Amino acid sequence: MKHHLRLVAVLCAALAMIVTGCGDEEESGGPDVEVEEDPEFASGSVMAELAEAGTIRIGTKYDQPGLGNINLETDEPEGFDVEIGKIVAGELGIEPDQIEWVETVSANRESFIANDRVDIVIATYTINDERKEQVDFAGPYYVAGQDLLVAEDDESINGPDDLAGKRVCAASGSTPIENIRENYPEAEPVEFDTYTECVDQLEAGQIDAVSTDDIILAGYAADPKYEGKFRVVGETFSEEPYGIGLEKGQDDFRDFLNDTLEEAFEDGSWEEAFEATLGASGVEAPEPPELDRY
Ligand code: GLU
Numbered sequence: 001m002k003h004h005l006r007l008v009a010v011l012c013a014a015l016a017m018i019v020t021g022c023g024d025e026e027e028s029g030g031p032d033v034e035v036e037e038d039p040e041f042a043s044g045s046v047m048a049e050l051a052e053a054g055t056i057r058i059g060t061k062y063d064q065p066g067l068g069n070i071n072l073e074t075d076e077p078e079g080f081d082v083e084i085g086k087i088v089a090g091e092l093g094i095e096p097d098q099i100e101w102v103e104t105v106s107a108n109r110e111s112f113i114a115n116d117r118v119d120i121v122i123a124t125y126t127i128n129d130e131r132k133e134q135v136d137f138a139g140p141y142y143v144a145g146q147d148l149l150v151a152e153d154d155e156s157i158n159g160p161d162d163l164a165g166k167r168v169c170a171a172s173g174s175t176p177i178e179n180i181r182e183n184y185p186e187a188e189p190v191e192f193d194t195y196t197e198c199v200d201q202l203e204a205g206q207i208d209a210v211s212t213d214d215i216i217l218a219g220y221a222a223d224p225k226y227e228g229k230f231r232v233v234g235e236t237f238s239e240e241p242y243g244i245g246l247e248k249g250q251d252d253f254r255d256f257l258n259d260t261l262e263e264a265f266e267d268g269s270w271e272e273a274f275e276a277t278l279g280a281s282g283v284e285a286p287e288p289p290e291l292d293r294y
Pocket residue numbers: 106123124125126171173174175176212213216240
């Protein structure tokens with residue numbers, strides 16, 4: 001998983017640019033997304049219903065720089081996940097400004113889908129078998145890896161094997177908190193609803209590490225607000241394939257979402273979305289992952 005290490009270094013630079021506003025495209029809200037004119041779908045399908053409604057409710061994170069992060073001036077989220085949402089909406093003939101964004105945190109993603117609070121979730125959402133019992137997934141559209149964020153001057157933690165007796169924070173309902181509990185029983189897990197709360201605790205010296213996906217941690221490490229305070233360890237210890245969550249059993253909709261991702265991988269719009277957000281410093285996007293059409 002060495003590429004994750006390189007990725008983190010690169011992302012720190014990229015995200016520093018995003019949060020300081022150096023990325024032109026990000027400043028203007030990302031690349032132009034193609035919006036289909038009057039797309040045709042089988043009548044009665046989820047796609048036909050959404051296209052007819054002219055809007056789609058998308059759950060995303062609001063506190064994850066580069067992925068899904070609320071812009072306090074526009075009150076709209078922005079980032080790679082948000083761009084993926086715009087690509088999906090565009091395929092349904094829905095303009096970006098007609099999307100209804102809904103903030104989701106790690107623990108409420110399944111219930112927001114099951115209780116019809118959102119149509120889809122695009123929120124650093126790892127595809128796994130346990131979650132597949134409650135929701136379905138299209139994707140993956142990106143593969144991250146679990147990592148650790150520690151205080152800049154803390155040399156005692158250099159990987160997951162250094163966590164014995166350490167207070168490690170992750171979001172409730174996330175794969176990282178489960179991984180810590182199950183596989184690193186000597187660590188002391190601490191949970192909050194959001195990673196921002198974990199990061200604030202780390203800054204205050206109340207915990208020793210925040211653990212979640214490398215790409216998320218890189219965003220916090222690069223935030224000017226935390227300049228010089230944290231370091232991403234850079235030793236990933238899981239695979240986190242990000243999927244688009246949807247209601248279980250909507251097979252035609254899942255096929256449509258997978259087809260949309262595949263097209264975006266092929267026509268360059270996925271790469272453009274990456275470059276405008278996570279790759280804003282001019283770093284090349286990785287190869288798109290292999291879709292898992294289960
Ligand atoms: N990707 C992991 C998950 O879905 C960690 C990030 C998050 O909590 O959103 O649980």
